[in-house]
Amino acid sequence: MKVSIECAPCIIERGYREIVRSTKNITTQFRAMEGLLQLMNDHFKPGVIPARIGTERDRLIRRITGVADPYAENKRRSNALALKLLPKVEEFISNFKPGYERFKKACIASIVGNIIEFDVPGHIFIPEKLVELVQKTMLVVDRTPEIYELLQRSKSVLFLTDNAGEIAFDTILVKEIRQLGPKVTVAVKSSPILDDALLSDAYEVGMDGVADKIVTTGSNSVGLFLEEVSKEFRKYWQASELILAKGMGYYETLTEINLEKPTANLLTAKCNPVAQSVSVERESRLALLL
Numbered sequence: 092m093k094v095s096i097e098c099a100p101c102i103i104e105r106g107y108r109e110i111v112r113s114t115k116n117i118t119t120q121f122r123a124m125e126g127l128l129q130l131m132n133d134h135f136k137p138g139v140i141p142a143r144i145g146t147e148r149d150r151l152i153r154r155i156t157g158v159a160d161p162y163a164e165n166k167r168r169s170n171a172l173a174l175k176l177l178p179k180v181e182e183f184i185s186n187f188k189p190g191y192e193r194f195k196k197a198c199i200a201s202i203v204g205n206i207i208e209f210d211v212p213g214h215i216f217i218p219e220k221l222v223e224l225v226q227k228t229m230l231v232v233d234r235t236p237e238i239y240e241l242l243q244r245s246k247s248v249l250f251l252t253d254n255a256g257e258i259a260f261d262t263i264l265v266k267e268i269r270q271l272g273p274k275v276t277v278a279v280k281s282s283p284i285l286d287d288a289l290l291s292d293a294y295e296v297g298m299d300g301v302a303d304k305i306v307t308t309g310s311n312s313v314g315l316f317l318e319e320v321s322k323e324f325r326k327y328w329q330a331s332e333l334i335l336a337k338g339m340g341y342y343e344t345l346t347e348i349n350l351e352k353p354t355a356n357l358l359t360a361k362c363n364p365v366a367q368s369v370s371v372e373r374e375s376r377l378a379l380l381l
Contacts, residue, residue, distance in 0.1 A: 092140065092141065092342065092343045092346045092347065092364070092365065092368050093137065093138055093139065093140065093141075094135065094136075094137070094138075094139050094140070094141045094144070094364075095364045095367075097362075097363055097364055098135075098141045098144075098364055099131065099135055100212070101211075101212050101362060102131065102135070102141065102144055102145060102148060103127065103128075103131065104210075104212045105145070105148070105210050105211070105212070106123075106124070106127045106148050106152060107124065108209075108210040109148075109149065109152050109161055109210065109285075110123045110124060110127075110152055110156065112158075112161040112162070113152060113153075113156040113158040113161040114156045114158065119155065119156055122155050123151070123152050123155040123156055126151050126152075126155055127148055127151060127152070130144070130147055130148060130151055131144070134147065140314075140343055140344060140347055141343055141364070142312070142313040142314040142340050142343040142344050143313075143316070143344075145285075145313040145340075146284065146311075146312045146313045146314075146316075149284055149285060149311075149313070150311075153283075159282075159283055160283035162209065162255075162283070162285060162286040163283075165209050165255075165286055166254075166255035166256070166286050166288075166289075166292060167255075168256075169207050169254070169255045169256025169257075169286065170255055170256055170258075170259060170292055170295050170296055172207075172218050172256060173204065173207065173256040173257070173258075173259035173260060173296065174259055174295075174296060176218075176221055176222055177259050177260070177262075177263075177296075179222045180200050180221075180222055180225050180260065180263065181263060183196070183222070183225060183226055184196045184197055184200060184263060189270060191235075191236070191239050193267060194235065194239050194242075194267045194268075194271070195233075195235045195239075196225075197263045197264040197266075197267040198230075198235050198238075198264060198357055198378055199225060199228050199230065199376065200225045200260045200263050200264065201257075201260050201261050201263065201264040201337065201357055202228070202230070202357045202358065202359060202376045202377070202378065203221060203224045203225045203228055203260065203359070203376065204221075204256070204257035204258075204259070204260030204261065205253060205254070205257055205337060205338055205357070205358050205359040205361075206221075206224075206257075206359050206361070207221075207254055207255075207256040207257045208253075208254050208257075208285075208286060208338075208361065209285075209286050210285075211361050211362060212362075213362075213373075214361040214362070214374075228376050229376070230376050230377065230378050231371050231372070231375035231376060231377060232369060232371065232375070232377045232378060232379055233378050234355070234378050234379055234380045235378045237380055238335075238355045238378065238380065239271075241333050241353050241355075242268055242271045242272075242273055242333065243271055243272065244332075245272075245273045245332040245333045246272070246273055246274065246332055247273055247274050247275075247276070247330060247331045247332050247333075248268055248273045248274070248275045248276070248331055248332070248333045248334075248335055249276050249278060249327050249328060249331035249333070249334050249335070250264075250265060250268070250275055250276065250277045250278065250302070250335050250336075250337075251278050251308075251315065251334065251335070251336040251337060251341055252277060252278065252279050252287075252288045252293070252337055253287060253288065253337035253338030253340065253341070253358075254285075254286050254287055254288060254338065255286050255287070255288045255289075255292040256286075257288070257337070257338075258279075258288040258292055258293060258296050258298060259296035259297075261277075261298070261337065262296060262297060262298055262300075262301050265277060265298070265301045265302050266301050268335075269301070269303070273332070273333070274303040274304075275301075275302050275303050276302065276303060276304045276305075276306060276327045276331065277293065277298055277302040277304070277305045277306070278305075278306050278307065278308050278324060278327070279292065279293050279305065279306075279307055279308070280307060280308055280310070280311050280312075281307035281308060281309050281310060281311055281321070282311040283311060284311040284312065284313055285313065287311075287313075287340075289307075290305065290307060293305050304327075306323055306324055306327060307321070307324065308320050308321070308324050309321025309322075309323065309324050312344075313340040313343075313344075314340035314341050314342075314343050314344030314345070315336075315340075315341060315344045315345060315348075316344060317348065331352070332352060332353075333352065333353050333354070333355070334350075334352065334353070334354040334355070335354075335355045335356075335357070336354065336355070336356050336357075337356075337357055337358065338357075338358050339358055339360070339361060339362065339365050341356060341358075342356050342358055342365060342379070342381075343365070345381055346368075346381060350381060353380065354380070354381045355378065355379065355380055355381070356377070356378075356379040356380075356381055357377070357378050357379075358376075358377050358379070359374060359375070359376055359377070360372075360373055360374065360375045360377060361373070361374065
């Protein structure tokens with residue numbers, strides 16, 4: 092996915108929010124904003140992937156402010172919230188017979204979990220409504236029948252997670268995928284970027300108890316840039332028969348890769364450019380095959 096002009100104010104707004112999260116020092120705030128505006132001047136052009144600029148924005152802010160993880164407290168609270176709600180979601184999904192219907196509900200739970208994200212302009216989530224959303228959500232684009240069939244034929248799946256908090260809901264889906272037969276390797280980011288899940292988040296929500304293996308991408312990019320990943324991650328990327336990715340960052344980047352194997356993307360379209368690229372309304376819940 093390429094940038095639209097609407098990406099510009101979003102990138103700057105998210106940068107501003109991250110800067111003020113990172114430091115109260117006015118001089119440092121101005122240095123970080125000046126750096127961000129220079130980055131935009133140099134690199135915001137047609138044909139650029141928005142996740143690339145978002146990645147460089149966050150790395151720049153961290154260098155200037157010296158704060159490695161400005162979302163650390165938000166991620167901790169997100170995990171605690173999701174773990175509190177998880178039993179109710181699991182109970183709801185257990186009402187469906189094993190098979191496609193339960194798998195689809197697990198996908199919906201994972202997609203609803205994708206609304207747990209901070210500082211996306213115009214996107215607000217109400218924690219108290221998460222369980223109700225899982226129960227009532229209808230997918231606007233629903234490729235879960237094809238994804239289900241692909242999983243039944245696959246021996247290995249690489250599951251690319253998105254945000255902290257959300258990753259707790261992903262444990263339900265990983266369990267269902269393993270029930271279908273494939274081994275599941277779950278990948279998180281290697282170091283902080285936005286509120287993306289790290290190894291610590293995966294262990295905190297119990298992903299190690301449901302996945303066959305947890306690895307990192309070897310990078311802290313928004314989405315995925317294959318030139319940055321580790322040798323270990325590349326091994327799982329190449330060996331897996333199906334890729335299942337969560338969230339908009341992976342949508343923005345995977346749509347720019349020549350994908351050589353089936354790749355599914357589960358997400359909530361939290362911004363207009365992503366929604367418009369799929370011809371849906373903003374905040375639509377989507378299960379895509381890329």
